Amino acid sequence: MTELTVTAQPYPFVLDPATTALVIIDMQRDFVEPGGFGETLGNNVSLLQCVVPPLREVLDAARALGLTVIHTREGHVPDLSDCPPAKLQRGEPSLRIGDPGPKGRILVRGEYGHDIIDDLAPIAGELVIDKPGKGAFHGTTFGAELQSRGITRLIVTGVTTEVCVHTTVREANDRGYECLVLSDCTGSYFPEFQRVGLAMIAAQGGIFGWVAPSEALLAALTPQEVPS
Numbered sequence: 001m002t003e004l005t006v007t008a009q010p011y012p013f014v015l016d017p018a019t020t021a022l023v024i025i026d027m028q029r030d031f032v033e034p035g036g037f038g039e040t041l042g043n044n045v046s047l048l049q050c051v052v053p054p055l056r057e058v059l060d061a062a063r064a065l066g067l068t069v070i071h072t073r074e075g076h077v078p079d080l081s082d083c084p085p086a087k088l089q090r091g092e093p094s095l096r097i098g099d100p101g102p103k104g105r106i107l108v109r110g111e112y113g114h115d116i117i118d119d120l121a122p123i124a125g126e127l128v129i130d131k132p133g134k135g136a137f138h139g140t141t142f143g144a145e146l147q148s149r150g151i152t153r154l155i156v157t158g159v160t161t162e163v164c165v166h167t168t169v170r171e172a173n174d175r176g177y178e179c180l181v182l183s184d185c186t187g188s189y190f191p192e193f194q195r196v197g198l199a200m201i202a203a204q205g206g207i208f209g210w211v212a213p214s215e216a217l218l219a220a221l222t223p224q225e226v227p228s
């Protein structure tokens with residue numbers, strides 16, 4: 001067992017690559033690019049785009065190390081039978097889930113806008129979990145997949161911090177998983193929610209988990225040269 005230590009808040013996060021998964025939440029065109037679901041809710045999607053370069057670096061490092069990589073996508077089957085009426089009818093968006101948008105039907109599985117952005121596209125061997133809700137555990141095989149792989153710790157990234165990232169971290173925490181959330185690899189449409197959302201996770205001695213910038217994870221993952 002190789003244990004790596006990541007400098008984090010509220011105290012160092014120790015991980016074994018064999019039992020740790022990188023989880024990338026909902027880096028879908030519908031949320032990140034103009035014309036998708038996120039924008040129909042009135043959001044400025046450009047605020048999410050800064051997440052992509054550091055997350056790509058973390059993804060490359062995780063792949064090089066052979067870490068389990070799991071992507072999630074929020075969305076629904078084409079007849080919307082897995083979308084609760086409350087979710088469908090909420091708010092006053094310009095386009096509702098299932099409506100035809102510039103990237104295909106909004107948040108519907110199989111549509112262009114529902115898929116993950118090209119820069120972070122999954123490769124062979126990586127798991128893609130389609131989820132109908134905000135959390136990755138609800139209505140999915142995510143928990144069973146983690147269990148079957150012996151995963152006990154999650155490095156959580158993606159969007160949005162206070163919605164799908166938070167819901168997943170809270171679900172994971174209640175199920176006994178230790179979560180490290182990467183501050184610059186998560187994003188929100190609201191800068192104040194980004195700041196407070198991260199603070200909530202690490203407050204009270206790490207009430208839901210740990211928070212660190214990607215550079216702290218990368219420093220731990222990169223083998224240090226031993227001076228001769």
Ligand code: TIU
Binds near residue numbers: 026134163164189
């Ligand atoms: N709207 C918003 O902030 N987020 C979502 O609806 N889904 C995710 O966070 N993925």
